[in-house]
Amino acid sequence: MEEKKAFGWAFIGTGTLAKQVAKEITASGRHRIAAVYTRNPEKCRAFAEEYGAVAAGSAKEAILAEGVDGVYVVTPHTSHLEYLRMKGTKAKLFLPFYHGANAVTLKRKGAAAERFAGYGGYLNEFDLAAGEIREGLSESRYVPHKATLEVMEILDECRRQMGLVYPFD
Numbered sequence: 001m002e003e004k005k006a007f008g009w010a011f012i013g014t015g016t017l018a019k020q021v022a023k024e025i026t027a028s029g030r031h032r033i034a035a036v037y038t039r040n041p042e043k044c045r046a047f048a049e050e051y052g053a054v055a056a057g058s059a060k061e062a063i064l065a066e067g068v069d070g071v072y073v074v075t076p077h078t079s080h081l082e083y084l085r086m087k088g089t090k091a092k093l094f095l096p097f098y099h100g101a102n103a104v105t106l107k108r109k110g111a112a113a114e115r116f117a118g119y120g121g122y123l124n125e126f127d128l129a130a131g132e133i134r135e136g137l138s139e140s141r142y143v144p145h146k147a148t149l150e151v152m153e154i155l156d157e158c159r160r161q162m163g164l165v166y167p168f169d
Contacts, residue, residue, distance in 0.1 A: 007130040008034035010062040013074035014047040021074065021122045022051055028123055031130065035065035070133045072126075 009025075011018050011033055025031040033051035037059045038044045048055035056062035063071050132140055139145045159165070 004030075006030055006032040007126075007134075008032055008067040008069045009126075010035040010037070010056070010065060010068040010071045011047070011053075011074060012037050012059050012062060012071060014038040014040075014043050015074065018047070018072075018074045021072070021126075022047075024122050025126045026051060030123075031126055034067040034069075035062040037062035070129060 006029060009031060011022065014036060015038075022033055026033060033048075033053040035054040035056050036044055036048045036051070037056040038047070041055075044055045047053070054062070054065050056065060062068070128142070129140065
């Protein structure tokens with residue numbers, strides 16, 4: 001049986017979540033970071049060096065870089081629509097809808113902590129996305145772009161009602 005080559009990801013964003021996800025998925029050997037972009041050039045270079053990736057000068061450059069099979073957008077959700085509408089990106093965007101933890105611990109007042117097993121962390125989500133992209137799908141059959149954007153609209157309304165404003169808004 002022929003072994004598949006590691007799926008090449010472009011990461012748009014290099015923050016805490018990007019670092020956590022990159023570490024988990026590359027450890028499997030089934031995924032690699034091929035290109036990265038973030039607005040801060042120093043952070044971009046450091047992330048790229050850590051994973052042997054190309055440090056791109058723009059999101060589009062990262063998305064279209066050699067060896068990129070899919071794109072993980074790990075930036076504030078207000079920028080996601082910009083990437084969805086970008087021309088020439090080969091329909092390989094992966095916008096995270098949710099992430100699973102390896103395990104969740106709940107502690108109720110006055111009770112012992114309860115630990116619940118998760119579904120395997122980020123790796124299963126990335127395996128699913130890689131498979132769907134390899135099939136030629138431009139969005140997930142399980143979580144289409146529309147569902148992601150609808151959730152973000154609901155969260156935006158919650159933030160509005162609470163008066164929560166982020167610096168990038």
